[in-house]
Amino acid sequence: MDTLSQEFRYALRKLVRNPGFTAVAVIALALGIGANTSIFSVVNAVLIRSLPFDDADRLVVLWENNQEQGRERDPVSPQNYLDWRDQSDAFEALAAWAYWSFTLAGVDQPERVSTIRTSPSLFALLGAEAALGRTFTAEENELGGPNAVVLSHGLWERRFGSEPGVIGSTISLDLEPYTIVGVMPAAFRFPDSDKIGMWTPAKFSQDELSRARRFFNVIGRLAPGVSLEQAQAEMDVIAARLGKEYPDTNLGWGVAMTRAPDLLLASNQYLLILLAAVGLVLLIACANVANLLLARAADRHREIAVRRALGAQRFGLIRQLLIESFLLAGLSGVAALVIAVWGIDLILALEPGNLPHWNKVGIDTHVLTFTAALALLTALIAGIVPAVHASRPNLNESLKEGGGRLTAGSRAKGARGAMVVTQIALAVVLLIGAGLLIRSFARLLDVDPGFNPTNVAVANIFLAESRYPEDHLTVAFFDEVLDRVESLPGVIAVGATTTVPIDPVGIDFDLPFDIEGQSPHEPGQEPQADYRVVTTEYLSVMGIPLLRGRAFQEGDREGAPNVMIINQTMARRFFGGVEPVGKRIRIPIGGWFEVIGVVGDIHHRGLDAEPRPELYVAFHQQPHFRGMVVAARTTSDPSALARAITREVFAIDPDQAIAQLTTMSELLSGSVSTRRFNTTLLGGFAVLALALAVLGIYSVVSYGVSQRAQEIGVRMAMGARGDDVIKMIVAEGLKLAVVGVTIGVIGAIALTRLITSLLYDVSPVDPVTFLGVSLVLALAALVASYIPALKATRVDPVLALKHE
Template sequence: MESLLKDFRFGARILARSPGITAAVILALALGIGANSAMFSVADALLLHPLRYSNPATLALIWDRDPQGIRNASAANFLDWRAHTTSFSELAAWAPTSYVLTGLDRPEQAPGATVSANFFRTLGVKPILGRTFLPDEDGVQNPASASHIAIISYRMWQESLGADPNVLGRTIRLNSVPYAIVGVMPPEFQFMSTRHQLWVPISIERQNREYHYLTVVARLKAPRDRAALEMAVLARALEKEYPKSNKGWTIQVDDFQEWLIRRSFRTRLLLLFAAVGLVLLIACTNVASLLLARASARNREIAVRMSVGATRGRLTRQLLTESVLLSMIGGALGLALAWALIRAAPKLVPPNAIPAAAPIELSSLVMLFTLAVSVVTGLLFGIAPAMAATRPDLQETLKDSSRGSTSGRGRQKFRHAMVAAEVAVAVMLLAGAGLMIESLRKLTEVDLGFDPKNVLTLRLFLPAAKYDAAHALAFHRLALEKIAALPGVQSVSLASNLPLASLTMEVPFDLESSPPREQGERPGAGYATISAGYLHTLGIPLKRGRGFTAADNEASPPVAIVNEAFAERYFPREDPVGKRILLNRPILGKHGFEETIHPEIVGVAGNVKLSDLSANPEPVVYVPHPQNLWTSVAWFVVRTSTDPAVLAGPIRREMMSLDREQPIDQVGSMEQTFSSRFAEPRFQTELMGTFAALALVLAVVGIYGANACAVAQRRHEIGVRMALGATPGIVLREMVGQGMRLTAIGIMAGVIGAVALASVLKSVLVGVSATDPATLIAVSAFLSCIAAVACYIPARKATRIDPAIALRQE
């Protein structure tokens, strides 16, 4: 230990003698290690520990599944799962909702959820104040028995209730109904979304198997594959017992952690982590080159020490100690940089750029990772210079020659290999960034099917306890009239849900010409209720037939408009206008569907992107808003002749004038909504671009440094050749050619590496091939041009060497 401390003290003195090189090395390492630590903290939060619940590895999500994909569970199915399974210790239900919160200084929209009483117990979380729900306080067994109590989030306690220490027992009004607060959750608690601010006991309609609205989370007490097998057997039994609703349905059991961080995001995150690791590798090669150059300057010192008895192992340890000392200092600064990046992340990272999961923080695991990376980095960039420096030609090195020692052929080959490796890594990162940029461009240029420019959207929630269907329709009509009268408003309409802004409702339907089928066997279609003029306001083209008018109201015969995808799939060789479909409409205030109605198709609208910008259009049915007011939520769509943001205030005032206790929320332009849909890939592309740019800079520095070092070492040789008649042009071509040969080797290796990684990139790209030749050619040409400049500058200096001065210095 004492010997090691001596090595560190001696190494510190040696490093202090070359403050310029030492500072450059520490800065490069701090940037590389800091970026890696910051990325690892993201990976730790999102991949390794995304759930801050008790024993998260035993948590599972359970879904109903039909041939089209997974669905939330129906209430009756959930109760059967609870009663007839043994693989779970707990099964809890969660259903998102929204409340109008009143009784405070001003009314607020409060996103929340209804949950079964065992929800928090299933997750293994406890409140910081008060308690969770008791077994008899929900409406699972009896819908009427659900208690009017609430558990609130830490954020709501702080922001809406002023961190009131006497908050327990305090009454708030949710949708005009009083609720007593019984608990406050810790600040880090979240489930599915960070937006939810409160939770209340759920009421379940025990016989409802048609409406799938419950997210079911379970605590496993058996292996997941065994639980999945048990649920498969149960699904077949339910299908046999309830063929009307369950025919063709299965049950899917997912690992909660794997489901939360979807595969595409996980792949992108691992790609970014690999990219920042490659940047650190390039930084290490540059540092190794610097240390190799410094080792050449220390050849005489090392030769003297070896001549007086120092062993090669002892000297290697000393030199490695210096490298590790550099990396430890760089690691400490890198950790500080990672801490600063994490603290700044809420301001730097746009909303929706990363999934809702555990908070990102500088945990003990991140610190251990940083320590390990620092040590490994020190050994990685220090071993080659140490080995090279401890193998000098003692007799040659100890000669008193003003020319000094030159690098051997082995050192030169090593330096050339490092330059080629830097270029190869830079090509791979630039190619990856280029492909992601092109993919993002294709995504942003996708045809939405509507015009989002100069469109303002806002959401209004009218609680069913205060507004029945008739009063809600009257409120909506009056609101549309007031908004339409505002200066700058070209048109206004409303809908139950909007493309890109809200979840799409799906309803079972059938064709009137099809043989009778049970509801569970019927296909599904997207469903929205819209007011007259909605298609015009959003700029959705009407392909055939007519749009809705004011005459299509609650007293008129049912009508519908379908989109092109619906018409092409179900009426491939005929005009759907005039045909009828059998439709199961949802019911306001109930988790289910009405008896089948038979609306006449009066028009065909163009396809629009509903949620996934890269997905093919799915069938959609529109019905007049007055004919089916099935939800308390209404989205108002306002096309303006000016900046939509200017009208947000006046519209808010008009809405508040109708009912001061009904606030509006999610006010924003449709362009902002569209932009937010690709916040995640845009942010990841920006990160990849940053890493690629940093790799490019480091690679160019490496190319320049290698050529500059070669010029310095061959100064005497160049002087002799020029004295014997070599022209500056010949010298220039030779020196530039040497650097460009290394660049060409690196580019070829990088292209091969980029092609080899195509299978990984393919899963995160949209509309572009992972082996896109244009991108690879553009990257290769760009890097070649930059490398040529980096080679030319030191080569130009070589042509200005005065042969007489070079020979005299020898």
């Protein structure tokens, strides 16, 4: 212990007395560790802390699937869920839940609150209890039973001033009275979003109990000792039985399931790719520091030899050298935490959109432990080769007169070269990965969305059924909203629809259809098209081009013949070469419609999603939905319109909340935020990797030049010109670069397959990217070698030859 503390003291002094070396090594390692800590803090929030439930491994997510229709993971119909629940033994409990929203009125101004409708079993299934009050009773889940609501801790704090007395009080949700029965703990989040403010009992309506209406999510807890495969086998039997009993709705439908942690991992796989990428940056930093340590070990071989001669054992020397590495890594770890704080701010500034638990990204004990462990590992990786290497000096040679100036020999030179080749190869892999993502992103941004997102404000409004029980009331409300908004200054045109493109909020579903004159399909086998209800002006407000026929007109109202507009994909896919305008299409809502026009395709579900068949019907003919999105095209910044729209809605109905106010540009930007996030981060890591690799080449070539001063002096004395020396030195750097780039390209060919899911319209072995990166690295190596080469030409032969 005593010796150890002494060695620790000496090591610290060694670092203090070599501030240049210490600073470079600490900066390189701190950047590497700091970048890792930053990304790990995201992984920690999203993947590690986001399932804070007991025995999360036994939690399973279930879907309905239909192989014939290519439906892998569809939501579940409530009636099927009830059968699953009653007939299966593999699960300790099952729960059905769905996203919903209510207008909370009577407390300050009305607010649309994201809510989960759930079967009461959810809380026990997750092992969660209310912090105040209780969760739901079975009676509260009965249709006609008392209305109950459980508040999230956040909503309770924000809207009810953390008042414990709220339990038992009544609030107005969509103008219906609900009794607050409980408040969940602050840490409880289900599903993984802080935006959920309330949970209400699912209370399936008769209408919802149709087996054809698949819109609930199902989660289960496996019974103790039951494997996923056993549960799957049981559910397959149940699904087959339901298929026989209810062939109209269930034939061909099965059950898909996966463990909740696996699902979380799969949907956030890109985080692991980023973690791997940032791990490569750290390896490059380690190789850099190992190189510095090797060079320093060469300079210290006399000291090591003296220590050996004075009785030091080899193990003791390795320990002494490793203590220095650990000290370096320790200092780097502390610096890395500072860098990580900035890094996390930087990552948060990138606004990675739909990443769950976004606001939980930060430094906690998990992150601190990770950083400490990484620092220790870094010390070993960077320190072990130089330490072992340095502990074997040639004592006889090292202690001779002039031994202090001996070069380290070909073994050390080879080790340093290998480190640089490793750095270059790793940098090539990262640069190619980043290059592929950047090209993907550029291609994605070039995609024409099919509509014009510039200067369009959107407001989602959901009306309460109790106040707007009749369709004509809904029509009157939205007509007045459209009139009022249209008269606002700066508004060019205004329309409304059940859901605008890109936006996940809204009423968005597909319907089966039949085309007149074509042979009808078997029930359940009909083709499907996305169903949109739009007002007369909506398509022109969004800039969706009319390709054939006519647009909706004021006359397309109740009483007039039902009309429909279809998109280009639907026309092409289901009408072949026949003109669709004038043909009739039948859908379950409203019966037969005449196709009056064909509009261009839009990328409704994201720029990277192929357009699907879509049909549009007129709001005044089909005003069955109380949730509509108002879209207004303006002459200037549309975000300025938000307050005015809110004011107009309140003027019509003071209890009506607006669920979301945004712009189409924001929605579009948000839809590519995950890609932008990945591309920016991987690009940043690649630049860091390139910088470290260039530093690596520079330091090795530089060190080589300093060691060869005498040789260069002799060559110059023999008549070598500056150009000859430059060529000789640069060739050395380029040789390392060529080997590194070759290995890196081979590695990249093997590894870029892993990011295929993140690419868009770019091959994982895109030759342009591969060639471009190789050239960038070669150029960087050229520059990094040229600078020390230029210095070498300034060697004074006379001085160099005196310098024995």
